[in-house]
Amino acid sequence: MAQHDPILLYVSRLLDPQTAADAAALYAWCRRLDEIVDTPDDNSDNSNTTTRAQLEEWQDRLDQLWDGRPVDAMDAALYQCLQRQQLDRTPFDDMIAGMMADTVNHPRRIATMADLEEYGYQVAGTVGLMLLPLLNANNTTLAQAPAIALGQAIQLINILRDATPDGTMGRIYLPQDLLQAKGVLESDILAGQSSPQYQAVVQQVAHRAEELLQAAERGKQCLPGLGPLLVQIIVELYRGYLDQLERPTENASGSVRTQA
Numbered sequence: 001m002a003q004h005d006p007i008l009l010y011v012s013r014l015l016d017p018q019t020a021a022d023a024a025a026l027y028a029w030c031r032r033l034d035e036i037v038d039t040p041d042d043n044s045d046n047s048n049t050t051t052r053a054q055l056e057e058w059q060d061r062l063d064q065l066w067d068g069r070p071v072d073a074m075d076a077a078l079y080q081c082l083q084r085q086q087l088d089r090t091p092f093d094d095m096i097a098g099m100m101a102d103t104v105n106h107p108r109r110i111a112t113m114a115d116l117e118e119y120g121y122q123v124a125g126t127v128g129l130m131l132l133p134l135l136n137a138n139n140t141t142l143a144q145a146p147a148i149a150l151g152q153a154i155q156l157i158n159i160l161r162d163a164t165p166d167g168t169m170g171r172i173y174l175p176q177d178l179l180q181a182k183g184v185l186e187s188d189i190l191a192g193q194s195s196p197q198y199q200a201v202v203q204q205v206a207h208r209a210e211e212l213l214q215a216a217e218r219g220k221q222c223l224p225g226l227g228p229l230l231v232q233i234i235v236e237l238y239r240g241y242l243d244q245l246e247r248p249t250e251n252a253s254g255s256v257r258t259q260a
């Protein structure tokens with residue numbers, strides 16, 4: 001989907017070469033994990049069992065990495081990063097747990113906005129926590145909530161942006177309670193069909209994403225040096241995507257299209 005640099009690599013141009021290499025090692029680990037789950041669903045038990053087995057294997061590899069036994073060159077790069085930085089293991093485990101939820105909960109649905117934010121923490125807020133040591137946060141305790149908020153905002157915006165392809169893969173990440181309250185038909189989402197009611201749910205989620213971006217902006221002063229600038233660049237980039245999402249266009253067949 002992405003027609004741009006992955007966000008982590010894009011902003012790592014602001015980091016010194018060693019820190020950028022550490023960020024790249026983190027990115028590679030997250031990307032390879034994402035690839036395990038990012039295949040079209042065939043809704044079969046077989047497919048889910050295979051994905052779960054791959055995630056369990058990934059968890060075992062993480063155990064080995066943390067024990068100082070990386071299994072390949074990419075894990076070795078992350079291991080070197082672990083030796084330089086004080087990385088906490090929890091966000092790595094939480095990210096795998098979030099990916100696991102994608103295979104257990106089938107077809108993929110999210111019950112409430114709180115559940116969506118929890119998922120956003122698991123698959124993206126965790127990246128914010130992983131990055132804090134690399135960014136030399138002055139006060140890690142204070143920096144955690146805004147770092148998580150930024151990842152969650154990015155995830156919500158990506159979900160809004162990718163709603164149509166996700167729908168055609170049978171995945172609906174917009175909260176069921178909001179969709180039901182507005183009377184949006186699941187069959188319309190799966191067919192990529194927009195409506196004023198659907199757009200109202202998009203606006204609600206977009207509003208929450210903007211609140212999370214603002215929380216990240218308020219917290220950026222916890223970072224030294226170019227850290228606040230780095231955060232502001234990410235915030236403005238994703239605020240730009242939000243602006244485009246709030247101006248939906250319809251193509252000739254009336255399907256959900258955004259200007260992103």
Ligand SMILES: CC(C)=CCC/C(C)=C/CC/C(C)=C/CC/C(C)=C/COP(=O)(O)OP(=O)(O)O
Nearest residue numbers: 002006007124127128143146147150151154219
């Ligand atoms: C505010 C404070 C104190 C710290 C900020 C700490 C940071 C930089 C947090 C951001 C973490 C981050 C970059 C999370 C994003 C994870 C994610 C879902 C990336 C995928 O995004 P895209 O690159 O847009 O994906 P596509 O490739 O699908 O477009």
